[in-house]
Amino acid sequence: MASFWPYLAFCLLTIVDSKVTIQRQDTAIAEVEEYIEKTKSQINQRYRLHYHVAPPVGWLNDPNGFSYYKGEYHIFYQFYPYDSVWGPMHWGHSSSPDLVNWKVLPTALVPGNEQCFSGSAVVDGDILTLMYTAHEIIDIDPYYNESQYLAFSNDGVNFQKYEGNPVLPTAPNGSPDFRDPKVWRHGDFWYVVIGSKTLDERGRVLLYRSTDLKDWEFLSILGESTGDLGYMWECPDFFELDGKYVLLMSPQGMEPEGDRYKNTFQTGYIIGSFNYDTFEFVHEVPFQEMDYGHDFYATQTIDSDGKRYVAGWFGMWEVPHPEDVDGWAGALTIIRELRLVGDRIIMKPVESIISLREQTLLDGEFQEGDVIDFEKTGEILVQGNLENKIELLLEGREGGGKVWLKWDPDVRKVVVDRGSGDVRQVEWNPLDSTSWRVFLDASSLELFCGEGEVVFSSRVYPDGGWRLTNQSPQTLNIKLYHLKRSVPV
Numbered sequence: 001m002a003s004f005w006p007y008l009a010f011c012l013l014t015i016v017d018s019k020v021t022i023q024r025q026d027t028a029i030a031e032v033e034e035y036i037e038k039t040k041s042q043i044n045q046r047y048r049l050h051y052h053v054a055p056p057v058g059w060l061n062d063p064n065g066f067s068y069y070k071g072e073y074h075i076f077y078q079f080y081p082y083d084s085v086w087g088p089m090h091w092g093h094s095s096s097p098d099l100v101n102w103k104v105l106p107t108a109l110v111p112g113n114e115q116c117f118s119g120s121a122v123v124d125g126d127i128l129t130l131m132y133t134a135h136e137i138i139d140i141d142p143y144y145n146e147s148q149y150l151a152f153s154n155d156g157v158n159f160q161k162y163e164g165n166p167v168l169p170t171a172p173n174g175s176p177d178f179r180d181p182k183v184w185r186h187g188d189f190w191y192v193v194i195g196s197k198t199l200d201e202r203g204r205v206l207l208y209r210s211t212d213l214k215d216w217e218f219l220s221i222l223g224e225s226t227g228d229l230g231y232m233w234e235c236p237d238f239f240e241l242d243g244k245y246v247l248l249m250s251p252q253g254m255e256p257e258g259d260r261y262k263n264t265f266q267t268g269y270i271i272g273s274f275n276y277d278t279f280e281f282v283h284e285v286p287f288q289e290m291d292y293g294h295d296f297y298a299t300q301t302i303d304s305d306g307k308r309y310v311a312g313w314f315g316m317w318e319v320p321h322p323e324d325v326d327g328w329a330g331a332l333t334i335i336r337e338l339r340l341v342g343d344r345i346i347m348k349p350v351e352s353i354i355s356l357r358e359q360t361l362l363d364g365e366f367q368e369g370d371v372i373d374f375e376k377t378g379e380i381l382v383q384g385n386l387e388n389k390i391e392l393l394l395e396g397r398e399g400g401g402k403v404w405l406k407w408d409p410d411v412r413k414v415v416v417d418r419g420s421g422d423v424r425q426v427e428w429n430p431l432d433s434t435s436w437r438v439f440l441d442a443s444s445l446e447l448f449c450g451e452g453e454v455v456f457s458s459r460v461y462p463d464g465g466w467r468l469t470n471q472s473p474q475t476l477n478i479k480l481y482h483l484k485r486s487v488p489v
């Protein structure tokens with residue numbers, strides 16, 4: 001009896017305390033939503049994207065929580081509503097029936113004592129569970145600390161942070177860099193991969209498992225830089241693809257090497273074999289970049305209907321984001337389907353994106369010097385003779401940003417050139433199809449070569465719609481569609 005009253009008092013206090021916390025969180029979300037509602041009409045629409053997920057206002061970086069719950073796909077993203085530059089991280093939220101048409105849902109997570117850094121989502125029974133990194137500012141060097149938190153929802157809209165957080169307090173080696181949990185289910189266990197580093201600054205990926213998403217057991221290190229693969233591995237993902245296993249991650253700190261690794265940070269993958277009894281990942285094909293464009297980072301995948309889809313941040317750190325003066329910055333790429341062919345991943349636009357095609361603006365020969373103007377969106381299918389040069393100029397009808405898409409048959413490279421030496425290029429050996437598929441939005445370009453052996457994602461900022469000019473010394477075959485809007489204004 002003696003110990004009963006203090007215990008009861010403790011329970012009551014805990015209940016009151018958690019009610020207060022929930023209320024505080026609900027109030028904070030209501031404030032964010034009110035701010036978004038009030039601010040979004042002030043956004044300049046000139047570069048706003050018509051079929052890419054972008055923040056309603058403010059800043060976006062990594063995709064998070066890519067999942068399928070109660071009949072809808074969900075995607076979240078790193079979000080700072082109050083400015084169009086990075087700030088204390090929230091989770092923005094969009095959902096879709098088909099991975100193409102997206103609606104905006106209320107902000108899912110707002111910072112408490114912790115900032116809500118990247119993470120993933122899984123469906124546990126009837127509950128959509130988020131696992132994310134709590135990034136806390138502390139007063140000892142390096143002045144931050146990262147641990148893993150959970151949050152739950154039974155409607156896919158409102159989330160409550162778990163009272164027992166953190167569920168994974170520290171990395172095995174105590175590194176403060178311990179983030180971006182990606183959870184999946186296999187057999188009787190949940191597994192998670194988390195990005196981290198060694199104490200001498202080499203990126204690595206940690207593997208854990210759990211039966212309940214709360215108690216985690218450390219299993220193994222799936223990969224580790226030997227020095228040339230960067231000082232930190234962010235946003236890891238690990239999955240089976242066409243009979244092999246793929247470790248996908250975003251290393252920070254790789255040095256440029258010829259045409260490769262020219263962005264500040266990279267996203268790429270290692271192919272190998274994995275055994276769920278020994279937890280050993282045997283690397284078979286070394287690191288390769290996933291996308292060769294200027295703006296692609298921090299990918300996350302989902303397995304749905306036997307297909308593996310990926311979304312990336314259509315952006316990059318430490319580069320200008322020209323839309324930021326308009327009240328927003330950043331977007332996600334279109335969703336792509338992954339397949340493994342030989343020793344590489346090929347990446348194709350999600351099939352349902354053909355539902356965006358409206359009028360056919362051109363279908364047939366496009367001769368040297370031919371020009372066509374169109375609105376802010378388009379899908380272009382290009383067929384040329386690969387024994388000869390291809391050079392297509394895409395520019396704003398009223399000036400602004402421009403980009404050349406080129407094929408050089410002498411070195412067999414595809415080139416995406418934003419002018420002034422701002423070039424990305426890579427060798428292309430077509431598997432089968434020799435055509436290109438280009439997706440243009442109000443301020444973006446995604447180029448898929450052949451079956452998706454080579455893909456470029458680059459932001460480009462044309463003024464007043466697009467103008468396409470054939471500067472190739474050959475007649476091309478072009479099919480050009482106008483694409484309709486699939487995200488809210």
Ligand SMILES: *[C@@H]1O[C@H](CO)[C@@H](O)[C@H](O)[C@H]1NC(C)=O
Pocket residue numbers: 138145146147166169170
């Ligand atoms: C970091 O946070 C975890 C979880 O709250 C805690 O266990 C650990 O002591 C903290 N580390 C530092 C250095 O504050």
